[in-house]
Amino acid sequence: MSNSWKRPKIKILKTKSEWIWDIIGYTFYLGSIIFLIYNWNGLPDEVPAHYNALGEVDRWGSKMELFILPIVGAFIALLMQLFEKIPESHNYSERLSKENAKEFYLISRKLVNQLKNICLIIFALILIESVSIALGIGNGFGVWFLPMVILSALIPIVLGIIKQKKIR
Template sequence: MTNASKHPKLKFEKTKSEFVWDIIGLSCYIGSIILLIVVWNSLPDQIPAHYNALGEVDRWGVKWELLILPVIGVFIILLMQVFERYPETHNYSERLNLANAKQFYLNSRKMVNQLKNISLIIFASIIFESISIALGWGNPLGGWFLPAALLSVFLPIIIGIVKQRKIQ
């Protein structure tokens, strides 16, 4: 059953953890957009546009560049919602069968949900960081941000793979 077209189609409700992740991710994302709207007229013409691995600004750009992350966020929301909705299209091992399909699908769907919302939180953090530096509020994220962002993205993947291996 490795061919996605042969995977059974199952419908089941979102879990509480998926709802919680959606609330946290969307709240951070929408909150960053609201903050951006509120401070837009106060932003200088030049804002931080790129950061190096230590969290230091290594390129400045026009404030309109801040709109790139919310636009990418919308794309991520839409694309990942499709992936969440159709877990039967994900790639699974040969062990997938009708008896364990729901476990595989739920595990995969939760991983996609977490990655979607972690991406939104990361984008919101970068928007907040850029606004903070541009308005002189400080540099709250600094050098720990990149390792934390990478860990937050790879940890759900690793956990998902481990959980998938335990499915009978």
């Protein structure tokens, strides 16, 4: 891309898939907070605070630590929501041009949207499981959780790269 060429700002309406991802992600996020609040008084003073790679609790902490995930989730959601609004600032290949910018922007924005909502879902699941374990009704994640988390983030990234490679 030539230094004299400035990336265009293009208004692209939010797609149906982005709305669906947002509804799912924010529903999980808000649902986990409601679940935490509903069960707050029944929680013991010590709750799961960290998990090892096998999905087993390896540190217990104060029940106040359960607010860390929703706070970090809110920060990530706000930051990634901002990045969704400025796709012209994302990193693109040299093939980006005025003619294909809209297609590049949309793919990149959808990727950011999916990753934001996957993070919200993962944080919600961790919070729900931590509360469940503390209440004696959860078993821990098991060995499947970490690979699923990695795949859930990796698959959209790989698909986004493949889609961008097809742009002419």
